[in-house]
Amino acid sequence: MKIRKAIIPAAGFGTRFLPATKSQPKEMLSVIDRPLILYSVEEAVQSGIESIAIITSRGKSSMEDYFDSSPELERFLEEKGKLDYLKEVRRISGLAEFCYIRQKEALGLGHAVLMGEKFIGQEPFAVLLPDDIYDSHTPCTKQLIDAYDEYQASAIVLGRTDEEGTKMYGIVKPRQVTERVFQIEDLVEKPGPEKAFSDLASLGRYVFTPEIFEGIKKTKPDHRGEIQLPDGVKYVLEKQKVYGVLFEGDRYDCGDKMGFLEATISLALKRPEFSEGLKTFLKSLS
Numbered sequence: 001m002k003i004r005k006a007i008i009p010a011a012g013f014g015t016r017f018l019p020a021t022k023s024q025p026k027e028m029l030s031v032i033d034r035p036l037i038l039y040s041v042e043e044a045v046q047s048g049i050e051s052i053a054i055i056t057s058r059g060k061s062s063m064e065d066y067f068d069s070s071p072e073l074e075r076f077l078e079e080k081g082k083l084d085y086l087k088e089v090r091r092i093s094g095l096a097e098f099c100y101i102r103q104k105e106a107l108g109l110g111h112a113v114l115m116g117e118k119f120i121g122q123e124p125f126a127v128l129l130p131d132d133i134y135d136s137h138t139p140c141t142k143q144l145i146d147a148y149d150e151y152q153a154s155a156i157v158l159g160r161t162d163e164e165g166t167k168m169y170g171i172v173k174p175r176q177v178t179e180r181v182f183q184i185e186d187l188v189e190k191p192g193p194e195k196a197f198s199d200l201a202s203l204g205r206y207v208f209t210p211e212i213f214e215g216i217k218k219t220k221p222d223h224r225g226e227i228q229l230p231d232g233v234k235y236v237l238e239k240q241k242v243y244g245v246l247f248e249g250d251r252y253d254c255g256d257k258m259g260f261l262e263a264t265i266s267l268a269l270k271r272p273e274f275s276e277g278l279k280t281f282l283k284s285l286s
């Protein structure tokens with residue numbers, strides 16, 4: 001079955017970004033000239049996704065405005081002859097079909113994904129966490145969709161990590177299938193270096209069969225009262241095969257301030273209009 005739908009959970013408080021996120025969504029913070037969430041939406045669309053449910057919450061309606069049309073701005077740009085900006089503004093509102101679902105309380109990522117159950121129905125779908133930017137020739141979500149098409153099973157993105165990473169990410173027990181594809185035998189959230197099965201971490205992109213919703217419903221809240229996604233994945237693992245795809249490309253974790261700064265500099269260095277000037281500026285600092 002073709003993967004047409006995606007869920008983008010964006011209802012969290014973004015506490016690691018305070019005070020910036022006191023009254024604006026983390027997902028709307030701009031890396032160079034595009035809000036974080038636009039990177040995920042574009043990746044989804046470039047991967048063949050047609051309908052996107054953004055999981056949102058109070059105080060985050062700027063995301064809805066962002067993907068809506070902007071008649072006044074468009075008229076203004078037209079009158080001033082700023083046609084390149086006009087084209088870009090119109091392109092953004094036409095990227096996909098958008099649906100917004102409120103998560104009334106930030107009860108965790110698993111809970112946020114569950115909010116999209118009715119929107120998804122009985123078909124496989126993608127989940128993209130908007131605080132990660134993946135920059136690659138084949139979009140990250142497309143790499144997972146290709147694995148889904150081949151194995152007819154859920155696929156999650158993996159990245160190699162270090163000792164620190166074993167304390168931050170879910171770590172998988174892999175059985176290698178091809179150079180980049182692994183069947184996942186187990187998944188443990190933040191095990192630490194001693195208990196980690198491998199150096200392969202589960203990152204922020206997924207393709208799920210609808211069974212994930214059953215898994216999330218069976219998951220009990222953790223000590224912070226949050227329903228986590230990896231527990232739902234573990235449930236699916238017991239019923240069906242789940243594959244991990246080692247991501248090919250550059251990933252920027254924009255969920256915290258340091259990662260966000262690294263993303264801004266790295267992506268600006270890749271843009272011809274900033275590259276030379278930024279290099280000269282960075283050299284002048286050392």
Ligand code: UTP
Pocket residue numbers: 009010011012013014015016017026027055103105106107108109111112129130131255
């Ligand atoms: P994070 O844990 O990285 O985001 O969740 P956060 O909770 O907003 O940030 P911190 O940890 O407080 O700094 C990954 C994604 O899942 C969404 C977040 O909005 C983010 O895009 N999320 C998280 C939800 O939609 N609902 C939740 O209950 C939790």
